[in-house]
Amino acid sequence: MTPTCRPTKGAPVARSPRLEDVALAAGVSRQTVSNVINSPGIVREDTRERVSRAIADLGYRPHAAARSLRTRRSSTIAIHLDPYAGGISGVVLDRFVHALTDLAGVRGMRVLLYAARDHREEIGRLTELLDGGEADAIVITGTFHGDPRTRWLAGRQTPFVAFGRPWGEDDHHAWVDVDGAAGTRAATRWALESAGPEVAFVGWPSGSDTGDDREAGWRSALPTGDGLRLVSEESVSDARAVVAQALASGTAVDALVCASDSLAVGAHLAAVAAGRADLPIVGFDNTPAAEAIGLSSVEQRPERVASAALDLLLGPSESSGGASRHVLVEPQLVLR
Known part of the structure; x- marks a missing residue:
């Protein structure tokens, strides 16, 4: 240190x-x-x-954001409400929005939710909110490489924070994210110690920044840096089919670490059907679905993400101890 x-x-x-x-x-x-x-x-x-x-x-x-918020007109932070997509893992963002709303209220701010179908429409909606004095600061989610929203907000000198890293882009703006690699690394180390050396990974197709980060954590924990990697879309049924095929092939699998709880649920269904109901499987997101069927999972701690995001926007609270411009929240491995 x-x-x-x-x-x-x-x-x-x-x-x-x-x-x-x-x-x-x-x-x-x-x-x-x-x-x-x-x-x-x-x-x-x-x-x-x-x-x-x-x-x-x-x-x-x-910080420019703090100076701007001291002259705020509406005491309102706007955040995009993602469209309902069903599935298992969307609950994480819901928890983040709820926590942000609760914590903002304690600090004298309100949260305004807005909808947009794509990033171009979102910038248009933000223009309306900011020009109309309906919001003083913005929280954006779902960041990606080349995200136009960060450049646009920076150009307007609007106080904002991103839930998600810029992934290789200029990172002069404030952001908070979950250290996905640390989560899968902890899960893999536990699986190696408790189940055996053949710990496979079930992840999304390459090219997803978040998915690649979680895969990197799994690889970093393996003694050789390599192992069986299974590819599935974010779908319970797809993951079930992929894992069922791997188990049927006779490939040695002592445990599975998955990029999401949706993939973990699919993997669990495949393991049960193959007569391996006791196969250790670790998901990611610690959703109620994983808890209900007794799957271990990585807890993202969205409440801590929300607290850090507010510290970056409003300045540190008395209990927070301060925050840097970039915050990686350490996730927690929840074993069941």
Whole structure:
């Protein structure tokens, strides 16, 4: 771990100074610095002067999003509501939206849901909301390589945060995501220790950033970095057919790690039909479907994602301890 040095008065820093740097230099909490910037009247004069000197000495500039939200008109954060697609794994985004709404209310903000069929229509809808003063900040989801929404929002200097990484793009904007590779890595290590060396992976076709990330975690945990990889669309029936074929072929499979709970449910049905109901299978998303049939799964912790997203938009809450511009939430392996 690289040690963190306490900034001293007037000392240059290798990166742009952050709120916590000012707090350390002034000998106060992050919240006190935030109060000096946002509500100076509630801070004692001597403390306010000490913080102000630290801000000047370090050259700290509050994040543009925070400055914009301090002059907000509607106290509203807009987020896209994905169309209902059925299936098993959509519950994760639902949990995220619910958590975001609850946590935003605690911090004096409201959440507005809007619908759009594609990204071009979404930009049009955002234009209406922002120009009409109906929203002050945006949370976007479902990011992908070359996402036009991030460039458009940055060009408007609109405070926004993405739930999802930019995947190789310029990542100067704020984002929070789940470390999918860490989740499948933990699942694979558990399977190797508890079931045997032949741990296969059931994933989506190559080219999905999220799917490739989860596959990379599985590979990184294998002693040789390679193993049986089964390919399926995001479908219970497709996964069942793919896994049934692999088991029928006599290929050695001690356990299965899957890119989603939908794939895990399909794999479980195939294993039961093949007389291997006890085959260890780990899904991803920890949905009620996985819980109902007793499948282990990787929990994404969407509530933590929502909390981090709000910290990036509004500044850290007193209990959060602060947040960087990019946050990877560590998922949790739930064993059943």
